[in-house]
Structure formats: structure tokens, C-alpha cells
Amino acid sequence: MGRIVLNRDKCKACYLCIDACPNKVLEPDENVNKLGYYPTRVSLNKEDKCVGCAICARVCPDMAIEKVYR
């Protein structure tokens, strides 16, 4: 079981994290952020699928994923 801390207002919606997540935990948000993008979010019903591998943070070009816990 893992957990990510995502700063939705730093996300520029490249979705490299969504592609890289091994358990497909992430998805685009339906609401725009301060920058005007639809940021990544953790799928509401998949929070418990996150293993805290931090791959999403490592592929994120905007350091929008600020912390990962495991």
C-alpha cells in the first residue's frame, strides 16, 4: 500500500505518469487546475492499488508529485 502527494496546480497534463504507473492508478482530472490543465489525479476507487513505487514521481517533468509514501 502506497500514497502519493500530488500538487495538482503544478501538473501540466503531459500524463507521462499515467502511462508509467504499473498499476494504472492515475487518470486525468475532470476539472482544470490554476494553470488551465486537466491535471493527473489518483482514480477515486483505486487509491488502495498504489504500491508507492514512485515511478510516477520519477517520470514527472514538473515535480508535481511532491511526496511518495510506502
Add this chain to the structure above:
Amino acid sequence: MKKEKELLKGNYAIAQAAVEAGCQSYFGYPITPQSEIGEYLSTKMPELGRAFVAAESEVAAINMLLGAGSTGVKAMTSSSSCAVALMQEGLSFIAGDEIPCVLVSVMRAGPGLGYIYASQGDYFQATKGGGNGDYKIVTFAPASVQECIDLTYKCFYVSQKYRTPVCLLADGMLGQMMEPAVVGKYPYEEIDQSSWALTGADNREPRHIASIEREEETLRKRVVKIFEKYNQILKNENLFEKYETEGAKIVITAFGSIARIAKAAVKMARKNGLKVGLFRPILLNPFPEKIVQEIAQKVDGILDIELNCGQMLQDIKASIAGVVAIPIKFYGRPAGVMMTVEEIYEQIENVYKEIIEKKYGTACI
């Protein structure tokens, strides 16, 4: 122990003064007539545990200077004419970055490669510059080997005190000639650079030095602040020589090496009863306009003498424009054989006759 005078070549004098001033880093590329500066420092600097880098080009040298200066150390490069031309971009960045450093420019004749004769064709290059944007390169011009030493000290001091690039503008004659001089102790206080220099963000916020500025108002304020420094430099650091200007009818204006020959001609003129004086600006940039105005208001004419086609002449004209209407004559030579005292005297006599006799009749003398 008081140091004795010794017979010193101008270039070696500058190099020794740089060492004495505490120059920590030197970067340069050979070009006549200043190569002895780099030659001397290539041995001396490593002996003292200081940095010497034979740069691959003057473009690299000036940017190494930028890097060194950004750490707060005293740093210097030296070059000449067509190679100083290559440094203009870097100088603009250094000025915009407010980085202290010293450029020694030993002029040769131009344009292009020209040749290695003494010339003052780079007055514009030094004082107006070829770099982009609003900035000045503070410029001091020596007229003797002793002044090469004293003004090298001054350049380091002014650069460090005001965080600005400073140019020592010498020429081939000064660089190559030998005369007695003494490399005394660096006479200025050390200026603490620790409040801004890049040394690593250890127990403090990181610093950045950059000329780029996205906020237009911040950029405007920075440029205005930089220009305020030039005002302070003119007010606090101005150097010039006035010789026999009291009661003079005609004043000769000249800078650097040719001013010495002009001074001898002025002496000769005074001996022959001509009321002639000499004004030699040592700080060329920012230009001492007020002093030129004061002098111009008391004389009937100015004779500007330069080893070029009339460069400082433009600053003299601009200084007195709208203040006083007196004739400004010019005698110059861009290259070739150095002017003699007699030759300048003849010019003084001609100008004197033309201006003074026209105004007062021959009785005036």
C-alpha cells in the same frame, strides 16, 4: 622598506601591479602589443597559487573573467583592439550582471588588423563600446609607466567598490616603452564582496547573477541603478591633470601617451610667451563634462590632439555644446610615426595665431 624605482616596461608594470593588487585570476590570449602581460602572469600566478588560464580566444577570456568575477575575486584580462572587439558581448553581460573585473586594453592601430603602432583609435571602443544595451565601461587612461601601475590599482579598486567592469586604456607606446617606475603597495582598502558573490548557498539563500530580467519595471530600475553608479564614480573617482590652464587662452586637450608630448609642447609654448595650457582627462568614461565646461568658459579656444581621427573630440564638443561657443580645433593622426613635440608646437602656434590674433590682434601675446 621603501621600494626603489626600477627601469620597467609598461606591460610588465601592469602585470606586476595586478599581482600586487591581489588579482586572483587572469585569463588572456596573446596579441601584440600587450603579450608580455600574459607571459609574465603565466609564471607568476601559479607560483602564488593563483589562476592563470591561456584562453582559446578573447571571447572565452572575457567570459572566464565573468565567471571569476562572479565569485568576488579580483580578476583581470588584457588584450588589444581587434581582440577587445571580440570581448564586447561579454563586457555588456558583465556590466549588466554588475560583476567587478578589470580589462587592460593596450591599443594598436586599426581598423581591422591595422598594425602594432601606438594609436588611440579605440577611445570609442572603450568608452562607447560595441556591446548591446545601456551601460558604460569605466575607463582610465595612463600616460606613463608609473601611471600604468597606479591606475591598475585604481581599476581594481573602482571595479570592486562599485561592482563594475573597469578598463585601463593604454597604447602600444606605453605597453612597450621602459622608464623608471616603482611598483608600490596596493594603496586602497579591500572591499568586502561577501554580500553578493557566488560561493555556494551554505547557510544562506541561493544567489543568482543574471542580466536577463522578465519584469520590465525591474529591468528599468536595474539599468537606472547602474547609471547612478557611473554618477558616483565620476563624483568620487575622477582623475585628471591640468597644466598651466590658469590664465590660458588656448587649452590643449589630450589623453594617454600623446598628452605627454603635448605637455612638452605646452611648456615650449609657455616659454615662448603663448598662453597655453593642457587638460588631460585620466578618467575617460564617465567623461568629466563639467570640468571641460569650466575650462572652456575661461579660454578662447581648444586644440584637441589625439592619435586617431577625432574620437575624444566628440566628447569635448558634446561637453561644451550650448554652454560656450568657442572654436575647437583638432590635430590627429590615426597611425604612423609618433608626433614630435615640435610638430605639436607648430600646431599650437598656428591655432594660437588663428584664434587669438583674430580675436585680439597680435598685441594679445
Add this chain to the structure above:
Amino acid sequence: MEQLVYKKPDSIRDDFKITFCPGCDHGIAVRLVAEVLDELSVREKTIGIASVGCSVFSYDFFNVDIVEAAHGRSLAVATGVKRSKPDKVVFTYQGDGDLASIGLGETIHAMTRGEKVTTICINNTTYGMTGGQAGPTTLIGQVTTTTTKGRDPQLSGYPLKVCEILKEVDGTAFVARVTLDSPAAILNAKKCIKKAFEAQIKGLGTGFIEILATCPTNWKMTPQQAHERVRGEMSEVFKPGIYKDRVSEAI
């Protein structure tokens, strides 16, 4: 009890602004450099050189002292910094236009002198900040705003292979070309960046990393398509790998 397994590196400012376009690999490269500075415990004595191009605003994110260099002059500025403060860790962060076109002279000569600095070069085969013109690394056939029919070597020459040149330069101690197109590639890139810093810290010479990076905006691709291009035609011309490693030899 959950454990923190990832956080923003200390060598990135707390108030950082990533000034790059969406999906641009620059952001990953910046973070890897910062992570390496953290791991080597050198942040407090590091001075970075920001070059002209997309990396010009390095001080917006790097939490270290930064001095700006004119276009192409980063390695000359780095030389001045390092020679004046030999105990500092000095790095340049440059694009391919800066390093391999306008600054190639400074690059080769600084590395010939074996300056104890680390250079990170982002190779995205285009001038990104000015809007996607052809640069020294533009691939044959690549369409840019100045090669509108594709780069024709008869008109505008061939792409310059920097690692292949710099491995032959005696002063370099570590030369590698890496990509950031997958989690594994990112991990490898970080290892190489670390070695490039160790090269200077151990006094062996210059450490050089060329990163094959994406420019989705100017390539007119999605970030995903852009990574495909890195894996495909870019890696065919610019072969990733370690070209020189005196760091491992020295251990």
C-alpha cells in the same frame, strides 16, 4: 507505519517554478541533477552556470548559486568560476545549440584543458526557445521552421555527434549519452549524471552527459510520441551509451 520513499530534492527550491512546456524532458533532467547534488552532499558548495535557451531560468528551480552565461559561453564562465574557486562544485546546464553550435569552441577547449566541471547538454535536435529552428543536432530529413522541407545535408550539413567528439578529447573523464524515455532510462541517466559529477569531484577531468530529450511543442508531438521518437530515429543517429569512463577505472 508508512515511510517516505520520494520527495522533492533539497537542491530544488521550495518555491520552484518549472518554466518548461508540458511533457518536456528538461524538467526530469533538472530533477536528476538536483537529486545527484543531494546524494553527493555538495549542494552548499555548488555553483551552476545557466546558459541561453530554455535553461536560462535555471535559478527559478535550482536551489544553488547560479550565474548566467552568454549564449555558448557556459564552459568559459565555468572555467573562470572553477579556477577562482577550485573547492566548489561547478556545473553547466546547456542545450545542444548552446553547447554544440555557438559554443563548440568553448566546449572542446574547456574539456581539452580538463576543467574539473560537469556539463549537462540537453539534445532535443532543435532551438526550442526561439520556436523550433534547425540546430547542430537536427536530424537529416527533420522538418523545422528553417528546414521546412526537412534537413538536407547538401544545404545545411549533418547532425553533430558530440559524445563521439568529446570522448576523443583527452581532458574528459566521463562521457555518456542517455535518454529519459522510460523509468529505467531515467534511472540509468541519474547514475551517469552522478558519475559525471564524481569525475570533477575526484579531480579526474570534465564530466559530460548528453541527454536525448524531447521537445513536444516544437516537434508537434504528444509527450508520448516524442519519447517514441527518442527511442526510434534519434537513438539510431545518436547512439546512447557510455563513451568514456575514467571514473570507474579510477576506483
